[in-house]
Amino acid sequence: MGVSVHVQDGLSAHTLRGVLKSIALASLGRTIRCEVCGHDLFEGIPVIWRGSLKVLGSAGTSLRVDWGGKNTLVFRHVEQDICRAKASDHP
Numbered sequence: 001m002g003v004s005v006h007v008q009d010g011l012s013a014h015t016l017r018g019v020l021k022s023i024a025l026a027s028l029g030r031t032i033r034c035e036v037c038g039h040d041l042f043e044g045i046p047v048i049w050r051g052s053l054k055v056l057g058s059a060g061t062s063l064r065v066d067w068g069g070k071n072t073l074v075f076r077h078v079e080q081d082i083c084r085a086k087a088s089d090h091p
Contacts, residue, residue, distance in 0.1 A: 025057045032058070035074045037083050 029043035032055075044057035053073075068074035077083035 021056065029057055032075050034063075034077050034083060035068070036076055039077075041075055041077070 025043050025045060029045050032041045032044050033039060034041055041063055042057050042061045044055045047054045047056060062078040064076045064078050066074045066076070
C-alpha cells in the first residue's frame with residue numbers, strides 16, 4: 001500500500017523530499033564531529049536499512065569512517081593535512 005501526495009503550486013515531489021529531509025535533520029539530526037580536530041563534519045541521522053548503515057545528511061561530505069571500538073564508529077576528515085591545520089588552530 002503506497003502513500004499518495006498531492007503536489008500543489010508547482011512544488012515537485014523531489015523538492016518536497018528535500019524540504020522534509022532538511023526538517024528531519026534540523027530537528028532529529030546529531031552533530032557528527034571529527035575525532036582528531038573536533039570540528040563539525042555534518043548533521044546526520046543514522047538509519048539501518050536492509051542490512052546497511054546509512055547516515056542521512058552525509059552526502060557531499062568527504063570523510064573517513066572506522067570502527068573505534070566494539071560498538072563505536074569514528075569519523076575523521078579525509079584530507080589529513082586539513083584536519084591537522086584545524087587541530088593546530090585550537091589548543
